[in-house]
Each structure stands twice: as C-alpha cells, then as structure tokens.
Amino acid sequence: MELVKSITRPSEFLALIQFQFGAMKTVQIQDWTKLSPTLKRCYQFLVMTSRSFASVIQALDGELRDAICIFYLVLRALDTLEDDMTIPVEEKTALMKELHENLYNPEWKYRRSQEVDKIVLEEFPVISAEFRNLDKSYRDVIQEITKRMADGMCKYLDCADVNSFEDWNEYCHYVAGLVGIGLSRIFSASKLEDEIVGEDEPLSNSMGLFLQKTNIIRDYLADIQEGRKFWPKEAWSKFAKRLEDFQDASNRDEAVRCLNFLITNALHHVPDAIKYLSRLRNQSVFNFCAIPQVMAIGTLAVCYNNPDVFTTVVKLRKGQAVYMMKRAVSLNAAKIIFHDFAAEIAKIAPKNDPTKDKTLQICETILMLTHVKDSGSSYLPVLSASSVVLFTALWYYYNGTEQVYRFS
Missing domain, CATH: 1.10.600.10 (Farnesyl Diphosphate Synthase)
Structure with a gap:
C-alpha cells in the first residue's frame, strides 16, 4: 500500500493525506452551463482518454484551456490511427497525412478503428467543430503541428528498430518534441507568455525529448x-x-x-x-x-x-x-x-x-x-509520531486497506 511505503518519509506521507482529503485540489471546476454542447463533449472526451491530462489542462487559465484541450484531442486522434494495427499501412498513412486537412471538413470521421480511444475518431466532427471555433492563431498552430507530426510518424510506421542516436532524437522529435513546440506557440499566442517561448523551437523540442x-x-x-x-x-x-x-x-x-x-x-x-x-x-x-x-x-x-x-x-x-x-x-x-x-x-x-x-x-x-x-519554507513540516498514528487511523477509517491511487 502506498501509504505504508511513505510512512517513514513525513513529507510524502502528509502530501498523500492532503491529496486524499482534498487539500491539494487546485483545479478550477468548469462551469458546464456556459459551455457549448460540442465543447462540453470535448471535455468529456478529454476525461475519457486521459485522466492526468484532463486535470492539468483544466487548470490552465482562460481561453488557453480550450485551445490545449482541442490540441490534445486532435493529437490523440492522430495517435489512435498510428496505434491501430488493424488498419493496413497504406490506408493508415493516408488517413494520418490527411487529418490536418480534415480539421476543416465538418463531415469527416473514421468508424473502423479498434483502438480503446476510437471515440475521438468516431466523433471527430465534434472536435473539428470546436477547432474551427478557436482563434486563428491557435488553429494555425494546431493544423501545422498535426501535419508535421503525421509526416514524421508515418516515416516510422514500417521501421522495426531505431538505429542511431540521430534516429532516436528524430523519432522523439516527431512524437513529443513537436508537441512541445506546438504547446509553446499556443502559450505565446495566448499572450500569457512572451513571444520568445514560442519562437525558441530547439528549447521546446528538448523539453519534449x-x-x-x-x-x-x-x-x-x-x-x-x-x-x-x-x-x-x-x-x-x-x-x-x-x-x-x-x-x-x-x-x-x-x-x-x-x-x-x-x-x-x-x-x-x-x-x-x-x-x-x-x-x-x-x-x-x-x-x-x-x-x-x-x-x-x-x-x-x-x-x-x-x-x-x-x-x-x-x-x-x-x-x-x-x-x-x-x-x-x-x-x-x-x-x-x-x-x-x-x-x-x-x-x-x-x-x-x-x-x-x-x-x-x-x-x-x-x-x-x-x-x-x-530557506526550508517550501518543505512540509515533519510529523510527530502521534500525528503519524492519527493520520494512519484516519486513512484506514475513510479508505479501507485497498485504496490505490492511479496516475495515468
């Protein structure tokens, strides 16, 4: 049990207790009444396809939250196509390379995927509709990065091995570095960050790598x-x-x-x-x-x-x-x-x-x-032995012995 693993580490132990009892919950809950039906559905897709990203994306400020949500779902659709081994390579390549164009096609969807996240392909018109509602500065970034990622990922569809470190860096660039570049450009486009954040592609790429x-x-x-x-x-x-x-x-x-x-x-x-x-x-x-x-x-x-x-x-x-x-x-x-x-x-x-x-x-x-x-101010206080006993009792009382945290 995770609590037991951290019981001799007071800082971790208290953090787990605070997490369990909600003291660390800082995510702003969406006011669902103000969301359009399609945008509300997009956030539902976000929760369905990634618990961890759903939390961190919803903690972003202002319109940046929606832009990153749509960016994530578009790339999730691309990744779902790549992962689906039931799609013949020739067909998969065409689907992936055309996805950035289909962001402007209100009717396009793909209903033959066998992947667990196939809903983002089956209901792609919902995602593309909200994409088209974004500011042009966001749309341009998302479409460009989707195209660049698809082109790079297709290069490795038939590749059994990553041979050199140069290949390794290139592969990581296509699947993660470009995500970092796209995110940085969206941050700058939102005006919440300086232009240099979006302009320095090598630095953003390195973050992804x-x-x-x-x-x-x-x-x-x-x-x-x-x-x-x-x-x-x-x-x-x-x-x-x-x-x-x-x-x-x-x-x-x-x-x-x-x-x-x-x-x-x-x-x-x-x-x-x-x-x-x-x-x-x-x-x-x-x-x-x-x-x-x-x-x-x-x-x-x-x-x-x-x-x-x-x-x-x-x-x-x-x-x-x-x-x-x-x-x-x-x-x-x-x-x-x-x-x-x-x-x-x-x-x-x-x-x-x-x-x-x-x-x-x-x-x-x-x-x-x-x-x-x-200065030590950022460290959590050391727990006394009596506090450890008290928190342990509370933990077991409220959660039982089988409570497990999942991060994914």
Missing part, C-alpha cells in the same frame, strides 16, 4: 513484450547482440550499463528544461510544464542503475509524485527537485560503469544550474 526519452527508458519491458523496440541500436549493440537479451538474468550487468548510458543521454536535456521554465510567467502554464519535467528526472533517478527495469514496472512512489506535484510551483522549487535527483544519481554512479564520467559531468552541470539557497 526529455519526457519521451524518459518514457522509452522506463518502458523497456512493456515495449519488448509487445514487440516494440525504441532503445537505439547504437547504444544497446555495445552491450548485447539483441535488445531482447537484456531480459535474461545472465545479461543483467550489461543491461544496467546500457540503461545508465541512455539515462545519461536523457539528462543532457535538463539544462534546457531549466532555461525553458525560467522564461515562464503565468502560474498555470508553469505548473503545466514543470510538473512533468520534475517527474521525468525523478523517474530517471529511480531507474538509474536499477536492474528491476528489466523485470517489472519501475516508477516513483505515489507519495513522491504527490509531494512533487505540491512543490513544483515555482522555479526555485523545481530547481531544488532537479538538484536533489541529480545528486542522488551522482551518488550511486558505479565506479566500474563505462559511462560514469559522463554521468557525473552532466550531474555536476545540473547541480551548478540548480543551486539555490533553500
């Missing part, structure tokens, strides 16, 4: 079991003949060395993340961007030098995740989180790891960039 590389590294086992290979061959071929060989316990040492190699590569995006966050001015936009980034470095920290990546699902404790969501609401607080995890990775870097020097070098860079004087 950091998140996507983290997902790929963490999801080794699930991807291999489903026949997907996203770790670059240029990396894993230094340690094994086949990427699948890392599942074998006899290859575990080499597997962990490859894991550390890729994590070190991903960490090189952290300086860009810090620079990007330093430019943000709107609180809702900052929260939207900062929380996934600190979660990513936290995930890399728990994966680093961890052989469990090859046998099970490795993830942050729920208490850690909730605590970071509570804390990462300012640049200094985000820096402290980056600093702590970089220090943790540097501390456990194995002496015989072939990537150790590069790992320590990028960690040292992160530590220098994130050095802040922490």
Whole structure:
C-alpha cells in the first residue's frame, strides 16, 4: 500500500493525506452551463482518454484551456490511427497525412478503428467543430503541428528498430518534441507568455525529448513484450547482440550499463528544461510544464542503475509524485527537485560503469544550474509520531486497506 511505503518519509506521507482529503485540489471546476454542447463533449472526451491530462489542462487559465484541450484531442486522434494495427499501412498513412486537412471538413470521421480511444475518431466532427471555433492563431498552430507530426510518424510506421542516436532524437522529435513546440506557440499566442517561448523551437523540442526519452527508458519491458523496440541500436549493440537479451538474468550487468548510458543521454536535456521554465510567467502554464519535467528526472533517478527495469514496472512512489506535484510551483522549487535527483544519481554512479564520467559531468552541470539557497519554507513540516498514528487511523477509517491511487 502506498501509504505504508511513505510512512517513514513525513513529507510524502502528509502530501498523500492532503491529496486524499482534498487539500491539494487546485483545479478550477468548469462551469458546464456556459459551455457549448460540442465543447462540453470535448471535455468529456478529454476525461475519457486521459485522466492526468484532463486535470492539468483544466487548470490552465482562460481561453488557453480550450485551445490545449482541442490540441490534445486532435493529437490523440492522430495517435489512435498510428496505434491501430488493424488498419493496413497504406490506408493508415493516408488517413494520418490527411487529418490536418480534415480539421476543416465538418463531415469527416473514421468508424473502423479498434483502438480503446476510437471515440475521438468516431466523433471527430465534434472536435473539428470546436477547432474551427478557436482563434486563428491557435488553429494555425494546431493544423501545422498535426501535419508535421503525421509526416514524421508515418516515416516510422514500417521501421522495426531505431538505429542511431540521430534516429532516436528524430523519432522523439516527431512524437513529443513537436508537441512541445506546438504547446509553446499556443502559450505565446495566448499572450500569457512572451513571444520568445514560442519562437525558441530547439528549447521546446528538448523539453519534449526529455519526457519521451524518459518514457522509452522506463518502458523497456512493456515495449519488448509487445514487440516494440525504441532503445537505439547504437547504444544497446555495445552491450548485447539483441535488445531482447537484456531480459535474461545472465545479461543483467550489461543491461544496467546500457540503461545508465541512455539515462545519461536523457539528462543532457535538463539544462534546457531549466532555461525553458525560467522564461515562464503565468502560474498555470508553469505548473503545466514543470510538473512533468520534475517527474521525468525523478523517474530517471529511480531507474538509474536499477536492474528491476528489466523485470517489472519501475516508477516513483505515489507519495513522491504527490509531494512533487505540491512543490513544483515555482522555479526555485523545481530547481531544488532537479538538484536533489541529480545528486542522488551522482551518488550511486558505479565506479566500474563505462559511462560514469559522463554521468557525473552532466550531474555536476545540473547541480551548478540548480543551486539555490533553500530557506526550508517550501518543505512540509515533519510529523510527530502521534500525528503519524492519527493520520494512519484516519486513512484506514475513510479508505479501507485497498485504496490505490492511479496516475495515468
């Protein structure tokens, strides 16, 4: 049980308690009476297709909320087409490459998908109607990014492997970097952020690459079991003949060395993340961007030098995740989180790891960039033993012993 995992860590424990009893709920509830029927339906699609994004998107300010909601649903439709293995590649390619044009076709929909999120294709006219209601500055960004993503994703439809680091960066650019670029341009178009946020595409791209590389590294086992290979061959071929060989316990040492190699590569995006966050001015936009980034470095920290990546699902404790969501609401607080995890990775870097020097070098860079004087005001108070007992009793009373948090 997650509460038990965090009971010896007072900050996490209290954050979980606050989360459970609603003390951390900051999302503005939509006034559904003011929404058009189609926009209301779009927010229902959002909740149906992503619990986590539904929360963070609805916490955004003003018209930005609707623009990001529609952007997400359009890209969800594109992703659903890509994931559907029942659609022949030739047909899928045409569907994906035409989606950006069909945003202006009130009648277009696709009813033959077998994917779990097929509703965004079956009811695409609802989404496209709200797309056409957006300001032109938002529509132009969404249509352009949809086209660029589709073109790039189609390039990898028949690709069994990601070969070089250049390929890895390109693939991550198409599936995540372009999302970061689109979001940044929408932030600037809303006037809630300065123009430089939307203009600096390399920085926005790097933000997306950091998140996507983290997902790929963490999801080794699930991807291999489903026949997907996203770790670059240029990396894993230094340690094994086949990427699948890392599942074998006899290859575990080499597997962990490859894991550390890729994590070190991903960490090189952290300086860009810090620079990007330093430019943000709107609180809702900052929260939207900062929380996934600190979660990513936290995930890399728990994966680093961890052989469990090859046998099970490795993830942050729920208490850690909730605590970071509570804390990462300012640049200094985000820096402290980056600093702590970089220090943790540097501390456990194995002496015989072939990537150790590069790992320590990028960690040292992160530590220098994130050095802040922490007054301690952002930390949650330490719980007394009696408080721990009281909160534990309340937890069990209200939730029973089987309560599980789900973040997805």
